[in-house]
Amino acid sequence: MTLLEQNSQNNSARTGSSPTGVPGGASKFTSLVFRAREFGIFGILIVFVLLTTAVKPRFLAAQNIKFILIDTTIFALLALGETMVVISKNVDLSIGSILGISAFVSSNLYQQFHHISIVIVFGVGIGIGLALGVVNGVLIAFGRVPSLVVTLASLYIIRGLDVLIVGGRQVVASSLPSNFISVTSASFGAIPVISIVVAIIVVGGAYYLKNYRSGRDLYAIGSSEQAAALVGIPIAKRIFTAFAISGAIAGLAGVIWASYYGTIDSTAGTGYEFTVVTAVVVGGVAIVGGSGSAIGAAIGALLLNTINSSLYVLGVSAFWDQAISGLLLILAIALDRGLGLYVAKSLRKRSSRVAS
Amino acid sequence: MSSETDPVVSLSGAKKYFGAVHALEDGRIDLYAGEAHALVGENGAGKSTLVKIFAGLHRPDAGRLCIEGKEVVFNSPRDAIQSGVAVIYQEPTLFPDLTVAENIFMDRQPQRSFHRIDYRGMNQAARAIFARLEVDLDPTRLALGLSIAEQQIVEIAKSLSLEARVIVMDEPTAALSSVEVDRLFRVAQTLKSSGVAILFISHRLDEVFTLCERVTVMRDGRFVQAAFTTETDEDSLVRAMVGRDVERRSDQVRGVDLKPLLEVEHLTLEGLFADISFSVAAGEVVALSGLVGAGRSEVATAIFGVRRYDYGKVKVGGKPIKRGSPSAAMAAGIGLVPEDRRLQGLVMEQSIARNIAMGSFKSLRRKGLIRSITETRFAADWSVKLQIKYGNLANSVSTLSGGNQQKVVLAKWMSRSPKVLIVDEPTRGIDIGTKAEVHRLILELAKSGVAVLVISSExxxxxxxxxxxxxxxxxxxxxxxxxxxxxxxxxxxAATLSKEVKAA
Structure with a gap:
């Protein structure tokens, strides 16, 4: 075939001609900024720790570190579920309410069955969360209702259910057995055992998201749902699973919360969803989906809790805590947005340079 | 040549209707292994419909699609991919937040123990494909920020990883620079020499002769002719693409001493259009023609202020207009009947009356309020003038036919008595009868002293x-x-060839 010969000649003649790759200036800049962001969170964290310790050395006392870590543990766990959801370009606002109802119902089991196994208590808490997450997931993934609306509704409905169930009652620490309390009180030095366990879960979750096809699917869906559909990713199934897992995780967090605080009424976990979403976004998970990691989100949670604690130790008004959280959130989003605009602009300039 | 051998893919007698619109009447094309086959035709000739049939997005209402002699039916893009047919669109749909390699292998990533993704293997496989295509692209970089040319290369790499035997390229060069086109052609040559059949859609005829062995011409949804590129030339292709009698406007209203009313000077928006200068006089109808994607609508929206241009000037009656401000443009007497009336021209859920009155709220209000009776009367007047056919003015505008919807948009602007009216694709998707009415309205407007700028692909x-x-x-x-x-x-x-054409 003369044609093929001719072509291969053409090709060999052309091989080695001008380098065809366009230098990826924008991409290198992009990944640099993303990395800079994770270091940035760490930087802010260290600044807060150093400043606070300089003024009040007791900030680094073992007991205080332990407080910070346990609070962080609960938020970092919730942030794992939220990360899966946010990566797929959704949001789960119901986690605070799920935590609340799971905390009461699971710990309240001890009032009725004094010698119930701790495994069952955890199972019930996780089961409640899973069931509620499944309801969210069905409505969002198969009912195609926006997650913001669905989970905002379930935030109120679940909290309402919680108030109905709890009534004026309360679970008090004295009614809880010691093995349940020790879930959160056991520690190696200043580091609570539960924090280590949750750290392993978070790292495992991040590993799953990075190394499994179904995990990458969530990133793909969040990055471009249209492209995901073209590739044939089971979009509804993946989003459903993300919400189910987020619910189950919130249920687990509820049991841990009950073990730590001991006193549980119908207000447990109120407003946690906002702290968690803040932690996730500050930790580098793009609110528009497609990028970020559960480990970043956990670091975000650590930062928020550290700031909270350091302001408390310094005797600064709690208002500043919220104001700083808000500021960090805006910074994080502004960074994403600015980056997006920068890339879009540089792309447009580049194509126009080429055209003219 | 391989004309003796059987085609890899053969489409014959394909028809596709969308309601009353016959998008494809007789789609016919044969693709041969190791060859590039060009498909050319005017806007609306049915090329995209044909591409969508190959992509599995449209099912033809009639006709046969055969792959290596066997008849196949594509019910989804997956079917097409599985049969070895891949489509590269002008602007590919990628995952911007994922790496190039992930984009190629999404959901087909190589795996190692415990079903974990083998990133190293995946990147190597991507590198191997790029080496085969003789392009230098880093598989580990994010797709975000890739140029369109690079995105197309990623798509081509994806189709190779799927072992596609047929690659359809839908106007791939439209957004590329000449350097990028050269690179794409090198890749295409490599594909051909490895036995892939290419269907190449382009408006640039010179490219057709550079890359392709065969060329098929389509017109009005029909196959016109197929030829070897060695046996035809650009002129005969253009003749085949047009090939019909032209109806002409009879009443030429041309005076000599027309003063420009709308003046556009050196308008530039980087990446979209550059150095656009022209003027339209009162009573004149000027058409902005060219291929889809040539930047016509972008110029229109920039004049109207929806898009902010980088450099240049827009003047009405000698007075410059603030850029990037539709309200300033409207205050100066410019109106825009946009390309997509459902999205940009109308508020579909609102009533017919409200849509007509929408541009005139200022003049309709009394003590800051608008009474619905005033609105309805106003709308009724204009509906009569434009002969809009409706059930009830209070019905939502979505209940109207396309032609009557377009008249509502025209009524909205005409009721403001504009000095300059820009009409983008005035009769797209409108039946022939109403089309003539819309044409008549546009000419009447011009006669009454309005400067009209018409954008049309027809x-x-x-x-x-x-x-x-x-x-x-x-x-x-x-x-x-x-x-x-x-x-x-x-x-x-002028619209397709690379050499400048200036009428003498």
Whole structure:
């Protein structure tokens, strides 16, 4: 075939001609900024720790570190579920309410069955969360209702259910057995055992998201749902699973919360969803989906809790805590947005340079 | 040549209807292994419909699609991919937040123990494909920020990883620079020499002769002719693409001493259009012609202030207008009947009356309030003037036919008595009867002293309406024709060929 010969000649003649790759200036800049962001969170964290310790050395006392870590543990766990959801370009606002109802119902089991196994208590808490997450997931993934609306509704409905169930009652620490309390009180030095366990879960979750096809699917869906559909990713199934897992995780967090605080009424976990979403976004998970990691989100949670604690130790008004959280959130989003605009602009300039 | 061998893919007698619109009447094409086959035709000739059949997005209403002699039916893009047919679109849909390699292998990533993704293997596989294509692209970089040319390379790499035997390229070069086109052609040559059949859609005829062995011409949804590129030339292709009689506007209202009313000077928006200068006089109809994607609508929206241009000036009656401000443009007397009336021209859920009155709220209000009776009367007047056919003015505008919807948009602007009216694709998706009415309205407007700028992809419409015709190609004005000297051939030549055409 003369044609093929001719072509291969053409090709060999052309091989080695001008380098065809366009230098990826924008991409290198992009990944640099993303990395800079994770270091940035760490930087802010260290600044807060150093400043606070300089003024009040007791900030680094073992007991205080332990407080910070346990609070962080609960938020970092919730942030794992939220990360899966946010990566797929959704949001789960119901986690605070799920935590609340799971905390009461699971710990309240001890009032009725004094010698119930701790495994069952955890199972019930996780089961409640899973069931509620499944309801969210069905409505969002198969009912195609926006997650913001669905989970905002379930935030109120679940909290309402919680108030109905709890009534004026309360679970008090004295009614809880010691093995349940020790879930959160056991520690190696200043580091609570539960924090280590949750750290392993978070790292495992991040590993799953990075190394499994179904995990990458969530990133793909969040990055471009249209492209995901073209590739044939089971979009509804993946989003459903993300919400189910987020619910189950919130249920687990509820049991841990009950073990730590001991006193549980119908207000447990109120407003946690906002702290968690803040932690996730500050930790580098793009609110528009497609990028970020559960480990970043956990670091975000650590930062928020550290700031909270350091302001408390310094005797600064709690208002500043919220104001700083808000500021960090805006910074994080502004960074994403600015980056997006920068890339879009540089792309447009580049194509126009080429055209003219 | 391989003309003796059987085609890899063969489409014959394909028809596709969308309601009353016959998008494809007789789609026919044979693709051969190791060859590139060009498909050319005007806007609306049915090329995209044919591409969508290959992509598995449309099922033809009639006709046969055969792959290596066996008849196949594509019910989804997956079916097409599984049969070895891949489509590269002008602007590929990628995952911007994922790496190039992940984009190629999404959901087909190589795996190692415990079903974990083998990133190293995946990147190596991507590198191997790029080496085969002789391009230098880093598989580990994010797709975010890739140029369109690079995105197309990623798509081609994806189709190779799927072992596609047929690659359809839908106007891949439209947004590429000449350097990038060269690279794409090198890749295409590599594909051909490895036995892939290519279907190449392009408006640039010179490219057809550079890359392709065969060329098929389509017109009005029908196959016109197929030929070897060695046995035909650009002129005969253009003739085959046009090939029909042209109806002409009879009443030429051309005076000599027309003062420009709308003046556009050196308008530039980087990446979209550059150095656009022209003027439209009161009572004149000027058409902005060119291929889809040449930047015509972008110029229109920039004049109207929806898009902010980088440099240049827009003047009405000698007074410059603030850029990037539709309200300033409206205050100066400019109106825009946009390309997509459902999205941009109308508020679909609102009533017919509200949509007509929407541009005139200021003049309709009394003590700051608008009474619905005033609104309805106002709308009723204009509906009569434009002969809009409706059930009830209070019904939502979505209940109207496309032609009557377009008249509602026209009524909205005409009721403001504009000095300048820009009409983008005035008759797209409108039946022939109403089309004539819309044309009549546009000409009447011009007669009453309005400067009209018409953007249209339909050459008969352009020739019928316009006193002067401007042609854009790739963001630049490349030709200007007076009504008397304009022919379809000349306009198509200006819009598609790379050499400058200036009517003498």
């Amino acid at each position: 050459l008969p419409e352009v020739l019928n309406l316009a006193d002067r015709i401007l042609v854009m190609r790739e963001g630049r004005l490349v030709g200007e024709f007076d009504h008397s000297e304009a022919t379809e051939e000349a306009i198509i030549a």
